[in-house]
Amino acid sequence: MTRDEARALDAADPLRAIRNRFHLPDGILYLDGNSLGALPKASVGRLAEVVTREWGEALIRSWNDADWIDAPQRVGAKIAALIGAKPHEVIVADSTSVNLFKLIVAAAPLTPDRPVLLSEKGNFHTDLHIASGAVEMVPGMRLETVERAEVEGAIGEDTNLLLLTHTHYKSGAKFDMAALTAKAKAAGARTIWDLSHSAGAVPLALNADGAELAIGCGYKYLNGGPGAPAFLYIAEHLQDRLISPLRGWMGHAEPFAFTDDYVPAPGIARFLAGTPPVLSLAGLEAGVDAFEGVDLDALWGKSAALFELFAALAAERCPDLTCISPAERNARGSHISFAHPHAFEICQALIARGVIGDFRAPDVVRFGLTPLYLGFEDVWRAVDIMAEIMGRETWREPRYAVRGKVT
Amino acid sequence: MTRDEARALDAADPLRAIRNRFHLPDGILYLDGNSLGALPKASVGRLAEVVTREWGEALIRSWNDADWIDAPQRVGAKIAALIGAKPHEVIVADSTSVNLFKLIVAAAPLTPDRPVLLSEKGNFHTDLHIASGAVEMVPGMRLETVERAEVEGAIGEDTNLLLLTHTHYKSGAKFDMAALTAKAKAAGARTIWDLSHSAGAVPLALNADGAELAIGCGYKYLNGGPGAPAFLYIAEHLQDRLISPLRGWMGHAEPFAFTDDYVPAPGIARFLAGTPPVLSLAGLEAGVDAFEGVDLDALWGKSAALFELFAALAAERCPDLTCISPAERNARGSHISFAHPHAFEICQALIARGVIGDFRAPDVVRFGLTPLYLGFEDVWRAVDIMAEIMGRETWREPRYAVRGKVT
Structure with a gap:
């Protein structure tokens, strides 16, 4: 799938307008809404x-x-x-x-x-x-x-x-x-x-x-x-x-x-x-x-589709990652996780590029697919950046191995 | 003590400026800071x-x-x-x-x-x-x-x-x-x-x-x-x-x-x-x-003085109220309480006049004396309004007997 094709999926997404209920910071792809949800604009x-x-x-x-x-x-x-x-x-x-x-x-x-x-x-x-x-x-x-x-x-x-x-x-x-x-x-x-x-x-x-x-x-x-x-x-x-x-x-x-x-x-x-x-x-x-008027079945359908796109793109472009989340739709939730011996460093390198997922010890990088405010192009871009990082192995840079307080 | 004398005490109060750290609504004498403290302006x-x-x-x-x-x-x-x-x-x-x-x-x-x-x-x-x-x-x-x-x-x-x-x-x-x-x-x-x-x-x-x-x-x-x-x-x-x-x-x-x-x-x-x-x-x-730079001993001294003013004025002007708080400074905290068979109605009538204390079942009306933001004139006015209410017995009006959810 190309970026344009992902964008077309967003354009056809009946839930797309719900995204406008949230403040999504510029320059950030936020794939951590399963850890801390984004700020609804009305909350301010x-x-x-x-x-x-x-x-x-x-x-x-x-x-x-x-x-x-x-x-x-x-x-x-x-x-x-x-x-x-x-x-x-x-x-x-x-x-x-x-x-x-x-x-x-x-x-x-x-x-x-x-x-x-x-x-x-x-x-x-x-x-x-x-x-x-x-x-x-x-x-x-x-x-x-x-x-x-x-x-x-x-x-x-x-x-x-x-x-x-x-x-x-x-x-x-x-x-x-x-x-x-x-x-x-x-x-x-x-x-x-x-x-x-x-x-x-x-x-x-x-x-x-x-x-x-x-x-x-x-x-x-x-x-x-x-x-x-x-x-x-x-x-x-x-x-x-x-x-x-x-x-x-x-x-x-x-x-x-x-x-x-x-x-x-x-x-x-x-x-x-x-x-x-x-x-x-x-x-x-x-x-x-912020869920007002949202069809929960449609929401889950979108979550599942975001997952499937992420999984397919990652399998193609980041073959060193091992997906540990179930492929079967009914057997999984709304996030996708990958094992890699350097999951921590990859996660840090992604954050440095504005792609926020999180690390879960000892070797998992996890991406929350929050269907209220994430789109297909977001998933495409996140995998694109991850592929670039892993292709260049920039995640091996020592600065990405420094662990902070909350990991 | 006259209102002017109370005002003079405020003018001489070295803690008076601390009051400006708080938002105190117009038309309200807030004597309930021991239940919910007032909003510090910096909190906004x-x-x-x-x-x-x-x-x-x-x-x-x-x-x-x-x-x-x-x-x-x-x-x-x-x-x-x-x-x-x-x-x-x-x-x-x-x-x-x-x-x-x-x-x-x-x-x-x-x-x-x-x-x-x-x-x-x-x-x-x-x-x-x-x-x-x-x-x-x-x-x-x-x-x-x-x-x-x-x-x-x-x-x-x-x-x-x-x-x-x-x-x-x-x-x-x-x-x-x-x-x-x-x-x-x-x-x-x-x-x-x-x-x-x-x-x-x-x-x-x-x-x-x-x-x-x-x-x-x-x-x-x-x-x-x-x-x-x-x-x-x-x-x-x-x-x-x-x-x-x-x-x-x-x-x-x-x-x-x-x-x-x-x-x-x-x-x-x-x-x-x-x-x-x-x-x-x-x-x-x-x-x-909001306590930054406040001398805690001075704060307690002010609290005690506010109490003593409240007690003296109430004894003089609201003789039907029985003070149940200790007269001895070292034996009490920073609020003053009175027993009265119609404490609930008195409390409600005070609230209707903008004097906010609170009722504690079955027969106590309680006033928090928060020395960070209350002054001597506030105490004078609160007792003045209470004396007026009790003098006219307006607290006996049926509307003041209606109990809300939180009393």
């Missing part, structure tokens, strides 16, 4: 309004007048619409890590005779670290991890909770949510899905797939801004059976009654803890609002 | 810069280039300077509620033979709710609460942790940090101090007072903005003995090594959990920066 004004008018002018009154107090539920309902859940099944709170802790500690006691929290080796590490701490809170509980290929077979009568990341942060490989959830359920276990690399890009149907528990990130495909708060999903039928270990006042039935006794709020609101970070939450709401 | 530009330049233009690179990654430590060190701690003894993370949970669950196992977490009845309720959940995480642990006057006598050989709020959210009564910490220590117990209503207004000397563990709020006297993240203090000698139950990646020794095994970061950084809310954290940093 919205955040300025929260700061100057809602905080600065109205001050404490904005908890009611600007509905700060309902923001966790309101934004949760907007996210629910993107992941196939009912509006009252999703709430925004804390970080993905903290939300995972809440769900593990709350859900495990429902089946006290089952001691195992089962997960995948090489799962996103914060999930495994949080899990290792959470199981210590539940008497007799332990964390067991198995290789990805062994997960399904490892579900057994000891399994209490199965903790899986829907789209793998590194490879982009995707689990079959309906099949795994059903398999676990048949064995008497519940599944917690981490949707961080799925929500906002990959088709999700939590209700239809029988999902009971999930968490996800607000600052990747949901474009909520750096460190945006996370979300948490609990299927309706389970909500009143779970008690959060983090019993903050925002999850109390009457937060402003100031009573010593803890009475959990009805429904999912009991999974709120402390006061939410209103500025960051406003950023998340504006990010989610 | 700083937050716009984070949104448009750091996020919008530099995108993911800002984790390094704008030092987002070090913000929890950097802002923690700035707060440390306000509370008498070493720079590496304070970190910004999560909410006050979540931080309290971490400290209880991490510290209690240090003395496993002691089963009691002791606190005060009527402590800020989220502290008691969090405590009730946290003790369930520690085998054999239980929460016991006693009346304020009984706290000191209740410390015994069963006491593992003593959880006290330094300045009481309702009455403004202050515990003697040095004395209580020493008393608990002599009995073999550790103390966790909640500094939410102290930090930024009341003199604090955590190191000098022997404090080992503390938490506090970022959006009250620290002016961090609505829901700003909270802080956490651990005395140097304890840091490497504690493991957070919330083992998120930001607290890992090598967050970007992506290893399955959890290895806590050295020092207080291990108490970070998930990705911090960068926008809200930037708001907190700008809020703390």
